[in-house]
Amino acid sequence: ISFAAKDIDxxxxxxxxxxxxxxEKDMIKDENSKFQNSILKKLDAQLxxxxxxxxxxxxxxxxxxxxTVHRLPGLGSKRVGLIGLGQSATxxxxxxxxxxxVAAAAKAAQA
Numbered sequence: 001i002s003f004a005a006k007d008i009d010x011x012x013x014x015x016x017x018x019x020x021x022x023x024e025k026d027m028i029k030d031e032n033s034k035f036q037n038s039i040l041k042k043l044d045a046q047l048x049x050x051x052x053x054x055x056x057x058x059x060x061x062x063x064x065x066x067x068t069v070h071r072l073p074g075l076g077s078k079r080v081g082l083i084g085l086g087q088s089a090t091x092x093x094x095x096x097x098x099x100x101x102v103a104a105a106a107k108a109a110q111a
Contacts, residue, residue: 014077046075051070078111083104083105
């Protein structure tokens with residue numbers, strides 16, 4: 001098994017699910033209900049505001065254990081999943097939990 005990291009454009013990446021780990025701070029929106037986090041802002045702009053709308057409707061705040069997966073047109077991925085990391089993610093256990101949450105969200109979405 002080998003692992004590699006590379007930079008990709010999140011709106012052009014291909015796959016069944018684009019899983020994005022987010023903290024509670026990442027989910028903060030400005031006075032126009034737009035994300036302040038640059039990655040979420042870019043995704044939301046590509047999706048015409050649907051990601052912001054969907055996260056608000058589901059009361060997704062980025063708390064640990066929260067996840068939401070949506071099939072939204074306009075990206076290279078078939079689905080977008082937001083996975084809550086709580087206040088911050090700094091320990092190996094935090095990232096192990098993220099991996100487990102991504103796997104559970106992908107399985108539930110049949111991705």
